[in-house]
Amino acid sequence: MIEVRNISKSFGDEQILKDISLIFEQGKTNLIIGQSGSGKTVLLKSVVGIHKIDKGEIILGNEVYSAMNHKEKQKIRKEIGMVFQGGALFDSYSVYENVIFPLRMFSTMTKKEMTERVDFCLDRVNLHHINNSYPSEISGGMQKRVAIARAIVLNPKYLFFDEPNSGLDPKTAIVIDNLIKELTIDFNTVTVINTHDMNSVVEIGDNIAFIYHGEKWWTGNNNEILTSDNKELNDFVFATKLMRSIKK
Amino acid sequence: MEFFYHIGKYLLFLKKVFKRPQKRKIFFQNVFFEIEKLGINSITIVFIVSVFMGAVITLQTAYNIEVSFVPLYLVGLGTRDSMFLEFSSTIVALILAGKVGANIASEIGTMKIREQIEALDMMGVNSESYLVLPKIIAAVFSYPLLTLFSMFVGIFGGYLAVYFTDAIPVDDFVYGLHYYFIPFYISYSLIKMVIFAFITATIPAYQAYFIKGGALEVGNASTKAVVYSSILILFFNVIITQILLS
Ligand SMILES: Nc1ncnc2c1ncn2[C@@H]1O[C@H](COP(=O)(O)OP(=O)(O)O)[C@@H](O)[C@H]1O
Ligand SMILES: [Mg+2]
Numbered sequence: 001m002i003e004v005r006n007i008s009k010s011f012g013d014e015q016i017l018k019d020i021s022l023i024f025e026q027g028k029t030n031l032i033i034g035q036s037g038s039g040k041t042v043l044l045k046s047v048v049g050i051h052k053i054d055k056g057e058i059i060l061g062n063e064v065y066s067a068m069n070h071k072e073k074q075k076i077r078k079e080i081g082m083v084f085q086g087g088a089l090f091d092s093y094s095v096y097e098n099v100i101f102p103l104r105m106f107s108t109m110t111k112k113e114m115t116e117r118v119d120f121c122l123d124r125v126n127l128h129h130i131n132n133s134y135p136s137e138i139s140g141g142m143q144k145r146v147a148i149a150r151a152i153v154l155n156p157k158y159l160f161f162d163e164p165n166s167g168l169d170p171k172t173a174i175v176i177d178n179l180i181k182e183l184t185i186d187f188n189t190v191t192v193i194n195t196h197d198m199n200s201v202v203e204i205g206d207n208i209a210f211i212y213h214g215e216k217w218w219t220g221n222n223n224e225i226l227t228s229d230n231k232e233l234n235d236f237v238f239a240t241k242l243m244r245s246i247k248k
Numbered sequence: 249m250e251f252f253y254h255i256g257k258y259l260l261f262l263k264k265v266f267k268r269p270q271k272r273k274i275f276f277q278n279v280f281f282e283i284e285k286l287g288i289n290s291i292t293i294v295f296i297v298s299v300f301m302g303a304v305i306t307l308q309t310a311y312n313i314e315v316s317f318v319p320l321y322l323v324g325l326g327t328r329d330s331m332f333l334e335f336s337s338t339i340v341a342l343i344l345a346g347k348v349g350a351n352i353a354s355e356i357g358t359m360k361i362r363e364q365i366e367a368l369d370m371m372g373v374n375s376e377s378y379l380v381l382p383k384i385i386a387a388v389f390s391y392p393l394l395t396l397f398s399m400f401v402g403i404f405g406g407y408l409a410v411y412f413t414d415a416i417p418v419d420d421f422v423y424g425l426h427y428y429f430i431p432f433y434i435s436y437s438l439i440k441m442v443i444f445a446f447i448t449a450t451i452p453a454y455q456a457y458f459i460k461g462g463a464l465e466v467g468n469a470s471t472k473a474v475v476y477s478s479i480l481i482l483f484f485n486v487i488i489t490q491i492l493l494s
Binding site: 045048050074075077078080082084085086088089090091101102104105106 | 364
């Protein structure tokens with residue numbers, strides 16, 4: 001479990017996160033939703049420790065992650081897998097080199113064990129025969145899957161995804177959503193996903209937190225979200241004709 | 249004020265850069281990779297620039313000696329000392345600041361805006377050290393070799409110039425090359441080049457590491473990187489010269 005307690009974050013004079021408290025459960029897909037610019041990415045990066053928070057606490061398991069020094073945090077980071085919005089694959093490394101990279105840096109495995117682990121992870125995300133391709137040579141959906149393979153290669157306890165569906169067509173997006181859901185159940189991870197994609201909300205929204213202008217505005221699950229009477233939430237959820245027709 | 253802020257930030261950045269590499273084997277691989285990229289890939293440009301500059305310095309000196317009591321061998325000496333003292337270190341460093349500096353700034357800047365540096369940090373990698381230290385080691389190691397290479401090629405260029413023209417007799421030129429040779433000039437140039445290598449590797453990295461935004465900022469960082477490293481090279485050239493030759 002991850003517990004976020006009363007965190008706030010400002011850049012200069014602008015307060016981006018306002019006293020947010022949340023709980024992310026293990027084995028569940030925990031969604032953070034909200035409009036572009038509402039603060040989802042800042043929230044995610046604050047939880048994993050890329051941004052230093054101004055106030056509040058972040059508890060991973062039973063440890064107060066936010067109070068740790070750099071060295072202690074680095075240790076925990078090997079238990080965190082993160083998939084950035086653009087994938088953040090290293091351009092000069094092949095697919096294989098990208099996925100094996102965390103193992104080479106941090107594991108004590110033999111070369112053969114590493115290769116097996118990489119093959120397992122690439123297989124797990126349904127990627128085959130592209131080991132020697134470079135990120136620029138494969139499609140956006142494949143890049144996302146390589147990024148997911150790299151994120152799970154060290155067997156993390158915590159998985160974070162920033163807009164995993166951005167830039168993907170709806171069909172590929174569903175494949176990625178289902179993959180994230182399966183991995184969460186198989187590896188029993190605490191999975192946190194930023195999204196503004198209503199398909200994902202309906203498909204995999206075990207726990208949903210709606211962020212509105214940097215505040216936690218509403219929490220619930222994918223059934224409750226369709227029947228809530230929260231105005232700002234409804235404006236967000238039923239912004240499209242498609243969603244309005246579902247409501248009727 | 250801004251100036252002191254950047255000096256402080258730069259020094260803090262260097263402190264992170266000089267953290268001990270986390271995986272020795274990967275570190276050495278990266279160093280070799282950077283030697284190839286920064287050093288070996290610069291051989292051609294250093295060759296071209298040095299051979300032409302050696303030739304032109306020789307011809308200019310030769311055609312400027314009009315009075316007959318100035319011995320012709322001074323042309324060879326002049327070419328040699330221009331290359332050894334100034335050209336093969338300072339000018340070559342300025343050229344590398346343009347080529348390598350822009351390359352480092354755009355590589356690191358692109359990694360920054362595409363969240364790849366954050367990805368490294370999230371994995372628990374010390375990104376500053378992982379990305380920048382191999383470049384520093386590679387530059388400090390290979391630039392002085394490029395200086396030696398440039399000295400050799402520059403003199404070769406001068407030789408070609410007198411060989412193919414009738415500016416001065418070849419024998420006079422060769423005699424001048426040997427005349428009153430001060431070996432310390434070579435050490436002086438190599439010492440300068442080590443400092444210049446450090447500047448051309450770290451300033452562009454620093455410029456790129458803290459950018460925010462998009463491709464436009466990467467371009468800006470590259471430009472700034474080249475300008476600032478060039479100014480620092482010229483500045484340290486004066487300082488080191490005062491210390492070593494006075
Ligand atoms: N590093 C930063 N420095 C200053 N402002 C930032 C930074 N990162 C994000 N912001 C601002 O924070 C706000 C929320 O951004 P973000 O979390 O990226 O939104 P989103 O919900 O679309 O992911 C935006 O107004 C953005 O400009
Ligand atoms: Mg975002």
